Amino acid sequence: MRTYHCFWLLFWAGQPHQSFLTPLSKRTSGFPEKEKVLVLSGNNRRDLHRSKRSWMWNQFFLLEEYTGTDYQYVGKLHSDQDKGDGSLKYILSGDGAGDLFIINENTGDIQATKRLDREEKPVYILRAQAINRRTGRPVEPESEFIIKIHDINDNEPMFTKDVYNASIPEMSDVGTFVVQVTATDADDPTYGNSAKVVYSILQGQPYFSVESETGIIKTALLNMDRENREQYQVVIQAKDMGGQMGGLSGTTTVNITLTDVNDNPPRFPQSTYQFRAPESMPPDSPVGRIKANDADVDENAEIEYSITEGDGYGMFGITTDKDTQEGIITVKKALDFENKNLYILKVEATNTHVDPRFLYLGPFKDSATVRIQVEDVDEPPMFSRPAYIMEVKEDVPINSVIGTVTAQDPDAAKNPVKYSVDRHTDMDRVFNINSGNGSIFTSKPLDRETLLWHNITVIAAEINNPKQSSRVPVFIKVLDVNDNAPEFAMFYETFVCENAKAEQLIQTLSAVDKDDSYSGHQFSFSLAPEAASSSNFTLQDNRDNTAGIFTRKTRYNRHEMSTYFLPVVISDNDYPIQSSTETVTIRVCACDHRGKMLSCSAEALVHPTGLSTGALIAILLCIIILLVTVVLFAALRRQRKKEPLIISKEDIRDNIVSYNDEGGGEEDTQAFDIGTLRNPEAIDDNKLRRDIVPETLFMPRRTATARDNTDVRDFINQRLKENDTDPTAPPYDSLATYAYEGNGSVAESLSSLESVTTDGDQDYDYLSDWGPRFKKLADMYGAMDSDKDS
Numbered sequence: 001m002r003t004y005h006c007f008w009l010l011f012w013a014g015q016p017h018q019s020f021l022t023p024l025s026k027r028t029s030g031f032p033e034k035e036k037v038l039v040l041s042g043n044n045r046r047d048l049h050r051s052k053r054s055w056m057w058n059q060f061f062l063l064e065e066y067t068g069t070d071y072q073y074v075g076k077l078h079s080d081q082d083k084g085d086g087s088l089k090y091i092l093s094g095d096g097a098g099d100l101f102i103i104n105e106n107t108g109d110i111q112a113t114k115r116l117d118r119e120e121k122p123v124y125i126l127r128a129q130a131i132n133r134r135t136g137r138p139v140e141p142e143s144e145f146i147i148k149i150h151d152i153n154d155n156e157p158m159f160t161k162d163v164y165n166a167s168i169p170e171m172s173d174v175g176t177f178v179v180q181v182t183a184t185d186a187d188d189p190t191y192g193n194s195a196k197v198v199y200s201i202l203q204g205q206p207y208f209s210v211e212s213e214t215g216i217i218k219t220a221l222l223n224m225d226r227e228n229r230e231q232y233q234v235v236i237q238a239k240d241m242g243g244q245m246g247g248l249s250g251t252t253t254v255n256i257t258l259t260d261v262n263d264n265p266p267r268f269p270q271s272t273y274q275f276r277a278p279e280s281m282p283p284d285s286p287v288g289r290i291k292a293n294d295a296d297v298d299e300n301a302e303i304e305y306s307i308t309e310g311d312g313y314g315m316f317g318i319t320t321d322k323d324t325q326e327g328i329i330t331v332k333k334a335l336d337f338e339n340k341n342l343y344i345l346k347v348e349a350t351n352t353h354v355d356p357r358f359l360y361l362g363p364f365k366d367s368a369t370v371r372i373q374v375e376d377v378d379e380p381p382m383f384s385r386p387a388y389i390m391e392v393k394e395d396v397p398i399n400s401v402i403g404t405v406t407a408q409d410p411d412a413a414k415n416p417v418k419y420s421v422d423r424h425t426d427m428d429r430v431f432n433i434n435s436g437n438g439s440i441f442t443s444k445p446l447d448r449e450t451l452l453w454h455n456i457t458v459i460a461a462e463i464n465n466p467k468q469s470s471r472v473p474v475f476i477k478v479l480d481v482n483d484n485a486p487e488f489a490m491f492y493e494t495f496v497c498e499n500a501k502a503e504q505l506i507q508t509l510s511a512v513d514k515d516d517s518y519s520g521h522q523f524s525f526s527l528a529p530e531a532a533s534s535s536n537f538t539l540q541d542n543r544d545n546t547a548g549i550f551t552r553k554t555r556y557n558r559h560e561m562s563t564y565f566l567p568v569v570i571s572d573n574d575y576p577i578q579s580s581t582e583t584v585t586i587r588v589c590a591c592d593h594r595g596k597m598l599s600c601s602a603e604a605l606v607h608p609t610g611l612s613t614g615a616l617i618a619i620l621l622c623i624i625i626l627l628v629t630v631v632l633f634a635a636l637r638r639q640r641k642k643e644p645l646i647i648s649k650e651d652i653r654d655n656i657v658s659y660n661d662e663g664g665g666e667e668d669t670q671a672f673d674i675g676t677l678r679n680p681e682a683i684d685d686n687k688l689r690r691d692i693v694p695e696t697l698f699m700p701r702r703t704a705t706a707r708d709n710t711d712v713r714d715f716i717n718q719r720l721k722e723n724d725t726d727p728t729a730p731p732y733d734s735l736a737t738y739a740y741e742g743n744g745s746v747a748e749s750l751s752s753l754e755s756v757t758t759d760g761d762q763d764y765d766y767l768s769d770w771g772p773r774f775k776k777l778a779d780m781y782g783a784m785d786s787d788k789d790s
Helices: 002-014 356-361 613-641 674-678 712-725 753-757 765-770 772-789
Strands: 060-063 072-076 088-094 101-103 109-112 123-132 143-150 163-169 177-180 198-203 208-210 216-219 231-239 249-259 272-278 286-290 303-310 316-321 326-331 342-351 365-375 388-393 401-404 417-421 431-433 439-442 453-462 469-479 493-497 505-512 524-527 537-541 546-551 563-571 579-591 597-600
Touching: 060 072, 088 101, 101 123, 163 177, 177 249, 198 208, 208 231, 272 286, 286 365, 303 316, 316 342, 326 342, 388 401, 401 469, 417 431, 431 453, 493 505, 493 597, 505 579, 524 537, 537 563, 765 772
Parallel strands: 060 143, 163 249, 272 365, 388 469, 493 579
Antiparallel strands: 072 109, 088 123, 101 109, 123 143, 177 216, 198 231, 208 216, 231 249, 286 326, 303 342, 316 326, 342 365, 401 439, 417 453, 431 439, 453 469, 505 546, 524 563, 537 546, 563 579, 579 597
């Protein structure tokens, strides 16, 4: 016995952390109870000997997802120091101690209080210790042990996506890769087959297949056509336990789309198309549209149209509408119903993107026949030329025909045509035209030197329908004839010095001719016959269209002859020969010894340093303009004085003239005398309107003298009527006031105007009867009567 204990002590001392425990494993929930014994053998690559120590422990295993009602038993801890008297106490610490795992402190039994999930935590590390209950001191060192959770198949495979989307070209070969799906299983892959996933296809056969181990989906049917079916929905299942019975499974959906390839050629829905086009249709106008159908889409359905043959190959063209893939037939040249009324074309439609893999399906093009019927329209007359150029000599007589224009109705009816000249292009009516045959003739003389070209427009219109008309330009060139005589190129006025010598050149002459000369002008110069023998000068023709004037004698006297007029005859060499006589003015001047002019007898030829003739004319014009301006200004001032006193841009009736005259009251008996109104003879004949300057004197109107017993209202009405008909009356804005109170007043009139013209005394006693308001007035007039009596 001693020998045994010494061995255990040595072993424990040499391996203080190595300890063993034989737990009492207890299974519940249907598992048979079996004591779990740990056997250590050579699998540990070394010999292990059971050594006696104070308590033993081991690794515990526990199944997940316990469904029993009691706590799940894990195992038992036991120490050799435990005598069963309750003196030891077992303590548990670590992962889940006290919450997830509890221990019986007396017996050392460990239990799990909750369901455990290996996918949440597969291993729990705990520490156990036995202490003396009385002293609280450990009787064994603290030891660590592990609780491993055994996996069960409680998780089905889960795909990484709920829905997969994939696409492949149509007409793909069998076995073409489509997409790979992946499912994962949360169970332990190292424990049984709980995490071994196998793939299978539930929906999508016979078009697709799936590899059981990799989840790769491939095509399983040959020549799948997008035009027949474009969308496919495949359901893939992933099952664990290697696909065996009882395994859990999950599914996913794969949406597969077949993309288009160019496997369908274009096809016209009909072999022949009919269109109509009026002959008046301008070039580049659309005639119609045709379309070849292509079952493909996008670029595989793009079509190019062309005209391959037909009698209208050069008359029509075709283009492709990129949006609708239609062929647009257009007119390239002008149509003419009378020349050709039917065109037949062959149009071809071809795919622009051809896939060589599908050439075996046939040519990717199609053709159709297009018939275009040209419709007749009423066209305007057509001239035989787009423009006419005519020539006429400038000396032709009036009404001479210079050319003819021709226009015909291109329609089958051949309506007659009448001609006219657009007078906007011939405002002077130099030309006219025969409305029946289109011959153009002159109506006025022509002058090439005035106008070389005449550009007119001729109008041709149908007689039955004048709205159908056309125009053509006619360019008329006026040809030159020799009808103008040559003349000096400028006005020649020269001088000769008194001390000049004979045969001295004093002036070189040149000439111009308004006429044209095809071979160039050739002028000849000579003195007029009357001056050839008696002239003091000679003329020499230089034969280059110039001539020189030379002195014939020595010394000239300006006091004897101050000015010489030399007539020169200039002739041309054209037919008929034209000539003119021009005069050269030669003045005799005093010169110095170098021949420089000092003075002449005439003031018109001034010294070179003085003012020229043009400058003098300019100064004279300025003086005349200044005088005209002064005269106009004075006339305006005089006219302004005659204007009315009231100056306004508006009507004079819109203004009021205020004189601000203030009367003197009733005591001022001289301010107004009604006797003057009753006696028009007293009006001063010389009194006229004061607001304007009178231009025409009107005799004042004579009115009949009013009777003494005339009522004032009748008097005022009579004067108002006279005033309205009087031309010498004031303007409408004048205000004439006639103070007439009327017959309705109880007090009658209080005016003292009439008292001036009467000699009788007034009785104002009745004012006392009017009451206290008129007491002041009664006292005032009563006092006046008292003064008169006294």
